Amino acid sequence: MLRKLLRIALITLLSGIALSVLLVLSLRWINPPVSALLLERQVSAKLAGHSYDSKLQWTPWAALPDHLKMAVIAAEDQQFANHHGFDIAAIQAALVHNQSSTSSIRGASTISQQVAKNVFLWSSRSWPRKALEAWFTLLIELLWSKERILEVYLNIAEWGPGIFGAEAAAEYHFQTGAPYLSNQQAYLLAAILPSPLTRSLQPPSAATLQRARWISRQVQQLGAGHYLNKLKQQPAWTTKLRETIEDILSF
Known part of the structure; x- marks a missing residue:
């Protein structure tokens, strides 16, 4: 038995x-037609007896403006081109901070981890979910290019109530299409990513404007176009697997 x-x-x-x-x-x-996070929002609203209108329209990599790509990298994951799904240094720094601070919690999720969670999993925090997140992060890092990971992220990220993806965000916040976002508009969209349901751009708060200015400076320091070129330099999947395992073991 x-x-x-x-x-x-x-x-x-x-x-x-x-x-x-x-x-x-x-x-x-x-292209994923929907994300697990969007479905979760819809189910939660239905169970609460509310309606939930959502917008998600795919914009291909070539049509997404470089300044939006760089703004999101600068805001969310500056080591995106260098890590293999997990930013070990950021995780260690977050652990130290969270153990010593009672007033704030610091996260260390990479763009790859956020794609794994938002596309495939649920949002609540638990060890089973974190384990599955790590598994899916490993898979997308091995099987997708960095450009594909960022393309998916920009198209499924939540940018407001029912607003998913860069195209819906551009239309909702600025009444324009994603390919036509200005630099400043891209920086403002990146600035509200940590809390898109509580931060508004109509009008942006002083804190949001300050963060947008910081993102602008970070984009310049990262090298903008030079940084995006690094995303094209993909090692073989065997090399990525070996380096990912080394990263995990070093942690």
């Missing part, structure tokens, strides 16, 4: 692994 249960558990585990690999691999070429 025990052997049969173990066999069933092993088959279930291997099936789950295979399905997750196939799912992530397919999204290397297929």
Whole structure:
């Protein structure tokens, strides 16, 4: 009986692994029509007896403006081009901060981790969810290019109530399309990403304007176009796997 249960558990585990690999691999070429976060918002609203209008319209990589790509990298994950899904130094710094501070919690999620969570998982914090997040982060780093990861992020990120993706965000906040965002508009959108449901751009607060100015300076320091060129320099998946394992072991 025990052997049969173990066999069933092993088959279930291997099936789950295979399905997750196939799912992530397919999204290397297929644009996700919806995200898990959007579905979660819809279900939560329905259970609460509220309506939930959402907008998500895909904008391909080539049409997304470089200054928006760089603004989001500068705001959310400046090591995006260099890490393999996990920013070990940021995680260690966050652990030290959170252990010593009672007034604020510092996060250390990379853009890759946010894509893994928002596309495939649920938003509540728990160890099972974090374990699955790590697994999906590893998969997308191995199977997608950095450009693809950022493209998906920019198209599924939440930028307001029911506002998902750069196109919906540009229309909602600035009445324009994502390809036509100005530099300042891109910096303002990046500035509200940590709390898009509580930060408004109509009009932007002094804190949001200050953060947008900081993002502008960070974009210049990162090298803008030079930084985006680094995203094209993709090592072989075997090299990425080895370096990812080394990162995890070093932590």
